[in-house]
Amino acid sequence: MLSRTASSLYWLGRYVERADFVARLVEATVRLDALSGRPAGEVAWSSALTVTETDEDFAKTGETITQQHVARFLTLDSTHPGSIVRCLDRARDNARAVRTALTRDAWTGINRAWLLFQSRSSPGGATATLNLLEAVKTETRGFEGAIHRMLRNQTTWFIKLGQAVERADNTARLLDVKYHILLPEGEQVGGVVDRDQWTTILQTVSAVTAYRWLYSEGLRPSNVIDLLITRGEMPRSLAASAEETVDILGLLAKRTGLHGEADRMARTRQARMLKTRAGTVIAGGLHQYLGEFIKENAELHFAIGRQFKFT
Numbered sequence: 001m002l003s004r005t006a007s008s009l010y011w012l013g014r015y016v017e018r019a020d021f022v023a024r025l026v027e028a029t030v031r032l033d034a035l036s037g038r039p040a041g042e043v044a045w046s047s048a049l050t051v052t053e054t055d056e057d058f059a060k061t062g063e064t065i066t067q068q069h070v071a072r073f074l075t076l077d078s079t080h081p082g083s084i085v086r087c088l089d090r091a092r093d094n095a096r097a098v099r100t101a102l103t104r105d106a107w108t109g110i111n112r113a114w115l116l117f118q119s120r121s122s123p124g125g126a127t128a129t130l131n132l133l134e135a136v137k138t139e140t141r142g143f144e145g146a147i148h149r150m151l152r153n154q155t156t157w158f159i160k161l162g163q164a165v166e167r168a169d170n171t172a173r174l175l176d177v178k179y180h181i182l183l184p185e186g187e188q189v190g191g192v193v194d195r196d197q198w199t200t201i202l203q204t205v206s207a208v209t210a211y212r213w214l215y216s217e218g219l220r221p222s223n224v225i226d227l228l229i230t231r232g233e234m235p236r237s238l239a240a241s242a243e244e245t246v247d248i249l250g251l252l253a254k255r256t257g258l259h260g261e262a263d264r265m266a267r268t269r270q271a272r273m274l275k276t277r278a279g280t281v282i283a284g285g286l287h288q289y290l291g292e293f294i295k296e297n298a299e300l301h302f303a304i305g306r307q308f309k310f311t
Contacts, residue, residue: 003308003309003310004097004310005097005098005101006154006158006308006310007305007308007310008094008095008097008098009094009098009101009154009155009158009159009162010158010159010161010162010304010308010310011090011091011094011162012091012094012095012098012110012159012162013158013159013160013161013162013163013166014162014163014165014166015087015088015090015091015094015162016087016091016110016113016140016143016144016163017162017163017166017167017170018087018166018170019084019087019088019091019113019136019140020136020137020140020141021166021167021170021204022052022074022075022082022083022084022087023075023084023133023136023137023140024133024137024203024204024205024206025048025051025052025074025174025204026048026071026074026075026084026129026133027130027133027134027137027203027204028200028201028203028204029044029045029047029048029067029070029071029200030067030071030126030129030130030133031200031203032044032196032197032200033045033067034126042065042066044197044200045065045066045067045070046065047177047178048070048074049065049070049073049074050177051170051173051174051177052074052082052173053082053173054073054074054080054082054083057073057079057080057082058070058073061073067126071123071129072122072123075117075123075129075132075133076117076120076122076123084117084136085117088110088113088114088116088117088136089114091110091113091114092110092111092114095107095110095111098155101155102150102155103146103149103150105142105145105146105149106143106146106147106150108142108146109139109140109142109143109144109145109146110139110143112139112142113136113139113140113143116132116135116136116139120132144163147159147160152251153255154252154255154256157248157251157252157255158252160244160248161245161248161249161252161304164241164244164245164248165241165245165297165300165301165304167235167236167241168238168241168242168245168293168297169294169297169298170236171205171228171236171237171238171241172238172290172293172294172297173290173294174201174204174205175201175225175228175229175286175290176286176287176290176291176294178197178198178201195219198219198221198224199219201224201228202224205228205236206236207227207228207234207236210227210233210234211223211224211227214227214231215227222278222279222282223278225278225281225282225286226277226278229273229276229278229281230273230276230277230278238273238293239273239274239276242266242269242270242273243270245266245269245270245300246263246266246267246270249262249263249266249304250263252308256308258307258308259307260307261303261306261307262300262303262304262306262307263307265296265299265300265303266300269296269300
């Protein structure tokens, strides 16, 4: 496989995963805003910008932080790389570059998601926004299902590798922002707002039911942290993403013969995560841990590019 093709497949996986995550994040923030009075609602939307690293871009618009402004910015504004429409634009461009490697269902999933945003200038009110976001999630799930039904070869592995790397980054940033930024000043830790925000975190990563299955003590921040960092059975946890990355790199190594820096970094990270415990992470500083994880994940991303000679 040409390195240019591998790069397009990898980035296709990253952009689709990112579009799905932003859709989930905006949806959860709309619902949290409905439950929160000011300033909690404003802080929730501010945190959504921080998670997606678009807070500086939004500040340049000069608009106030409201549901209407931020929801539009994160869904329909194509002037910055963090919006859903921009992610889908880039995903579709990469999919077109490797069109012959994709099945009809996989291409249709990308194209239909992209078409949702054509000739649309505003997400509308809360109900219209939620409908649009649900449609985005439906199409990205359709794409993921199509990839699952494709041949188990380099095409699917590079897409899934991109998804795994992106998913790890998204979950780490989401947890970091909640733990250090989201709770408004003066609000009680463990209070109604705090509980609603932790529930929103679970909703964003589709983990509400999983949490109830695994923990019987009710909603506790330490358990949410445990679920999203150490529990490998949770698909969007850091542990699961680390394991999936190792597995996919192993499959690619067997098929391509390319084995090196990225494999070593991924295996080292997985071995360390198998020994990680939530209590130790919290005691040592969750923010520090997540910051190091995000940095390491970025380094792994660049190592993957060097190993497979992405253009």
